[in-house]
Every structure is written in structure tokens, then in C-alpha cells.
Amino acid sequence: MPQVLEFKLPDLGEGLTEAEIVRWLVEVGDVVAIDQPVVEVETAKAMVEVPCPYGGVVTARFGEEGAELPVGAPLLTVAVGSVEPAGSAAESGSGTGAAGAEASGSGNVLVGYGTGAPAVRRRRVRPEGLQAEAAAPVTSSAPVPSVAPVSAEAAGSAVVPGGVRGPVAVVSPLVRKLARQHDLDLRQLSGSGPDGLILRADVESAIRSVAEAPRQAAVTDRAPVRPAGERVPLRGVRGAVADKLARSRREIPDATCWVDADATELMAARAAMNGAGGPGAGPKVSVLALLARICTAALARYPELNSTVDQEAREIVRLSGVHLGFAAQTERGLVVPVVRDAKARNTESIGAEITRLTEAARTGTLKPAELTGGTFTLNNYGVFGVDGSTPIINHPEAAMLGVGRIVPKPWVHEGELAVRRVVQLSLTFDHRVCDGGTAGGFLRYVADCVEQPAVLLRTL
The missing domain is CATH 2.40.50.100 (RNA polymerase II/Efflux pump adaptor protein, barrel-sandwich hybrid domain)
Structure with missing residues (x-):
């Protein structure tokens, strides 16, 4: 059988x-x-x-x-x-x-x-x-x-x-x-x-x-060797930032593009704004506030970058509200306060909110709601005296605009060599939400607004 x-x-x-x-x-x-x-x-x-x-x-x-x-x-x-x-x-x-x-x-x-x-x-x-x-x-x-x-x-x-x-x-x-x-x-x-x-x-x-057996036998009689030096626990704000940055690097396939822009006209427009109206005209307009307003205008044209990715559902979520985060360095570490509903604010309103949140960050009085819910981040690392950087995206956002220092440099202006105020702009973006064409278009629009602030008049 x-x-x-x-x-x-x-x-x-x-x-x-x-x-x-x-x-x-x-x-x-x-x-x-x-x-x-x-x-x-x-x-x-x-x-x-x-x-x-x-x-x-x-x-x-x-x-x-x-x-x-x-x-x-x-x-x-x-x-x-x-x-x-x-x-x-x-x-x-x-x-x-x-x-x-x-x-x-x-x-x-x-x-x-x-x-x-x-x-x-x-x-x-x-x-x-x-x-x-x-x-x-x-x-x-x-x-x-x-x-x-x-x-x-x-x-x-x-x-x-x-x-x-x-x-x-x-x-x-x-x-x-x-x-x-x-x-x-x-x-x-x-x-x-x-x-x-x-x-x-x-x-x-x-x-x-089999390979590990000899090594394990060699250290049986010895205490674990730990590197010498000062040990700083990763906890609190610094620990939370470390976890978030590590998760961003682990999950987000990021890419970076950058461009040099002539910021001479932007700086002249800012000076004109702050000089108009006399002493009682209100608080000064900061460069960061101008750049934040430019970002909201660029996001209206390129909403793909105001997104997040739902990993489990394998979907890109286009967000309707623009909640603009900005990087702020404090004694407790790097924090990212969020200007809520930024696309509904003008330059003056954005500037006032940035000033309030920056002061709260320095004094350690920021509320959790003021540190969460951002959809796009502006990082002005130029205040540290550097020209460029490739920052890590603030998870779960999809993009971050980096701004270097604004310094006088030789520049070809109207066909002639001149000394102009030049800034390097960089955009780090999640390549899942868009391709390089969209990212490049966003960055080019930002650079055009920096070089010709009158471009913004169309969206004010």
C-alpha cells in the first residue's frame, strides 16, 4: 500500500x-x-x-x-x-x-x-x-x-x-x-x-x-565599560526634541534644495515700514515676520507642502489651516512655538504673535497647545551667524524653510557687479508629499518675494 x-x-x-x-x-x-x-x-x-x-x-x-x-x-x-x-x-x-x-x-x-x-x-x-x-x-x-x-x-x-x-x-x-x-x-x-x-x-x-561566545567569556569577570565624561540625561524638553528628531529621520524620506537671493529690496521695504508713521506707529516689523508672511503666501500657491502623511492609511493629508511654527533657541533647548491660523494674519499680526511666543519660550511659560499642531516650520538659523543648513523636518510636518544670515556680497545687479544683501534660502521637504518640481516652485516663489517684495501685494 x-x-x-x-x-x-x-x-x-x-x-x-x-x-x-x-x-x-x-x-x-x-x-x-x-x-x-x-x-x-x-x-x-x-x-x-x-x-x-x-x-x-x-x-x-x-x-x-x-x-x-x-x-x-x-x-x-x-x-x-x-x-x-x-x-x-x-x-x-x-x-x-x-x-x-x-x-x-x-x-x-x-x-x-x-x-x-x-x-x-x-x-x-x-x-x-x-x-x-x-x-x-x-x-x-x-x-x-x-x-x-x-x-x-x-x-x-x-x-x-x-x-x-x-x-x-x-x-x-x-x-x-x-x-x-x-x-x-x-x-x-x-x-x-x-x-x-x-x-x-x-x-x-x-x-x-558561536562568534559571540569568546567575547562573552572574555568580559565575564569584568564590569561593563562605559565611556568616561559628563553625562546629561535626555529628558524633559531636550528628551522630547531628541525623540522627535530621531523619529523624523527614521520615517521621513527628506530632500533639500536651496537658492541664493538678493534681499536688498526686502531690507529696504522693512526699513520703510518701520520708518513710516512716526514714533507711535506700533512695534517694529521683524525680518522673521516678513519671511513668515511670505511663507503663508507661498503655501497658498503650493498647498502640497502644508501636509502630513498618514503612515497606517498610506495617505497624504492636505491640511486646510496653516499653523506656522518657528524655531526658537532657549536655555532649556530648541522649541518650536506655533503661530496659529497664520494664513489669516497680516505681517503685523504675525510679528506680534511671534514676539509674544518668543518671550514665553524664554521664560519657560509656553503652554503645550502653543508647541503643538504646527503644519509648516520656519527656521531662521542665520541668527547663529551661518549661511546654510539642512535641518531636520519637524515631524509630522512635511517641510521646513531655512534662512541663513543676510550679509553683503558681490552680486550681479541689473547687468553690473554690485555689493548686495544676499541670503541663502533652503527648503527641506518630505519627498512623499511632492516631487522636486513642486518644492522648487515653492522655493523660487519665496526667493522672488525676497528679491521683489512688491510680488506680495497680489496676496495682501
Whole structure:
């Protein structure tokens, strides 16, 4: 009486956990030889033909072409043993059935790693006692042997009760090769795969354990070595900023573009604003307030940069309100107060709110609501005497405009070399929300407003 063995999708190496059935190479009722390819699958790495480690008659297939199966899922079942029907012995020229001759299994799963057993011509058979198995997948009445422990010398195959070779603890030749290269005895490993299957991860873990053993032994009698020096705990504001910056670098694929702009006319416009109306005309207009108003105008033209990304939903969320954050350095660390509803404010209103929030930041009286909810950040690092920077985006925002110091530099103005007030502007943006064309358009508009403040009159 033949035994029906189940062949599962093996571990194909490289940490792959699933594969798609591209094409079946055998049908139910076909006779297969040991290591004969039975199915073509596609993984994240390549297309692979998977050989069956058993010789016999295919009694069932699991999964249609196009279906995706996880590693360890059943692929097909094979009846092994003496299954040659009457009259076929003469056809094969031997008194022994081909399926019976190929009853042993090799445990190999990739082409080129077989045992060298002779190929058997595919042919459909319907022997007595196999009609039910050939017509439908194996039920619980079909004996499926359990996985047996295996040694490295056994070439990946094991004998189960009844003298029939069955499923093995190591099916991937890549796993066996890796074990041989590092002199590992597979008999000493416990497999983490289905039915105790030894996976590549199990072998790699054993390799790391062997490599780390000498180092661990060397430090057993010694206390952990910690670098000397002053230790500053990452907690409070500094700790929160550290966590946020680390998360931004971890999650956001950022890019930066920059441009030099002639800020001479902007500085002249600011001087005119502050000189108009006499002593009682109100507070002075700051450069930061002008730049903030320019940002709100640019965001109205390029709303893609006033966004956030919902990671779980895999969606870009375009935000209706513009809540403009600005970086402020304090004794407690870097904070980013937020000017709420900035697009509804004029330059004077934005300036007044920036002044109020800056004073609250210096005195440590900012409320949590004044430090959260920003949709875009303006970073004036020019106050530190530097020209440029590639700042880290204030997560979960999508962009940040950086402004360097405004200094006299040689500049070609109206076709002649002149000394002008020049500033470097940089835009760091989340490349998921827009491409370089949008980011460049935003930055160019900001630069145009800096060079020609009259451009802003269209949006005031």
C-alpha cells in the first residue's frame, strides 16, 4: 500500500516568507521523479523552479496559478511506494514501477542540488487504490508521516516509519551549504519553521552565538565599560526634541534644495515700514515676520507642502489651516512655538504673535497647545551667524524653510557687479508629499518675494 506524503513550500532563503505560484509544471496523476521541478514560483528576489523531494504519483495540488502561499504551506501531495498499474511494467522495460523506484526523497528544493536520480517521463496513471487520492486533496485518512530529526551527513533526508523517506528537517540547500561553511552540526539545532523545519535564520543565529561566545567569556569577570565624561540625561524638553528628531529621520524620506537671493529690496521695504508713521506707529516689523508672511503666501500657491502623511492609511493629508511654527533657541533647548491660523494674519499680526511666543519660550511659560499642531516650520538659523543648513523636518510636518544670515556680497545687479544683501534660502521637504518640481516652485516663489517684495501685494 503506498503512502501519501505532503510537500510544503520550502524556505527559499534570503529571509523570504512567501511566494506566488506562476505556473504548475505537473498535474494530478502525473508520475514525478525525485528532485523533478513541479512548480514555478516568484519571490521578491527571483523566479524559482521548486523540485519535489519525493518520487511517486501526484495526488493533489494546493493553490491556483497566481495564488500567494506562505513558506510552510502545502504545495502538493505525492503517493510513494509500489503504485505501478498492471501492464505498465512492460512499457517501462522493468519489472519494478518507476514510482516505486523513486520512493525515496532527497530533501532538495532548488534545481541543481538534486541527488542525480534519473529523470522519469511524465505520464498520467490511475492505479487501483489511488483513484480517490488522484481526484481530490488528501484527507485525514491518508497517512502523513511526521518530520524526523536529521544530521548534516544525511544530506537533508530522513527515514520515517515504514521505511519510506519523508519530509525533512532541512529542505533548503542554501541552509545546508551555510551550515557546512561554518562547521555547524544540524543535529544540534532546533528548527523554528513548521514541524521543526530548520530555516536559514536558525543557522545564522547559531553562527552569531558561536562568534559571540569568546567575547562573552572574555568580559565575564569584568564590569561593563562605559565611556568616561559628563553625562546629561535626555529628558524633559531636550528628551522630547531628541525623540522627535530621531523619529523624523527614521520615517521621513527628506530632500533639500536651496537658492541664493538678493534681499536688498526686502531690507529696504522693512526699513520703510518701520520708518513710516512716526514714533507711535506700533512695534517694529521683524525680518522673521516678513519671511513668515511670505511663507503663508507661498503655501497658498503650493498647498502640497502644508501636509502630513498618514503612515497606517498610506495617505497624504492636505491640511486646510496653516499653523506656522518657528524655531526658537532657549536655555532649556530648541522649541518650536506655533503661530496659529497664520494664513489669516497680516505681517503685523504675525510679528506680534511671534514676539509674544518668543518671550514665553524664554521664560519657560509656553503652554503645550502653543508647541503643538504646527503644519509648516520656519527656521531662521542665520541668527547663529551661518549661511546654510539642512535641518531636520519637524515631524509630522512635511517641510521646513531655512534662512541663513543676510550679509553683503558681490552680486550681479541689473547687468553690473554690485555689493548686495544676499541670503541663502533652503527648503527641506518630505519627498512623499511632492516631487522636486513642486518644492522648487515653492522655493523660487519665496526667493522672488525676497528679491521683489512688491510680488506680495497680489496676496495682501
